[in-house]
Amino acid sequence: GIQVEQSPPDLILQEGANSTLRCNFSDSVNNLQWFHQNPWGQLINLFYIPSGTKQNGRLSATTVATERYSLLYISSSQTTDSGVYFCARVPTGTASKLTFGTGTRLQVTL
């Protein structure tokens, strides 16, 4: 089946540092999403990014579909950025079924 792999699996940053999270997928995808799971378990939709680059505040994401990867950039990290970041492959057509990656657990310390 489709594989979605994320790296690194764990990341510890000091507040204010920048980081790059990577998502590789084994097959061509039409769309990709990034989510943040907060400590209470809720998944927050960060980016829906089939290709190109999008930015939202201190976060930005880039997807290069032809090379089967996506990157999530976090700049000037804050403790509230802690949690697990997932990328997910979005199927073609009219379906909401997502294939999630293994996640990157981020801890931002003071």
Added chain:
Amino acid sequence: KAGVTQTPRYLIKTRGQQVTLSCSPISGHRSVSWYQQTPGQGLQFLFEYFSETQRNKGNFPGRFSGRQFSNSRSEMNVSTLELGDSALYLCASSLIPGSNEKLFFGSGTQLSVL
């Protein structure tokens, strides 16, 4: 407006019992999907419902079932619970299937099977 509401937040059951979890989507959203999250398997798709019809089903045994009501609220049921069913069950809603850019998740139901 209110987000996706899942009840109960926590649930403890014993092996062999059955359980029903509830999900109320964002007002106006008609598509509801369910995911299971475990430390070993990660996040896995369970089902997707739209207009009271199951449109997609993940690779789970028949003990896992669901339904959607006319008001778009959804329930999932797990019968004959096994220890391995212990997980966080997440529900997501969107306006229609495939409108993933505006996909919103609830906080989940944490199920523990003893």
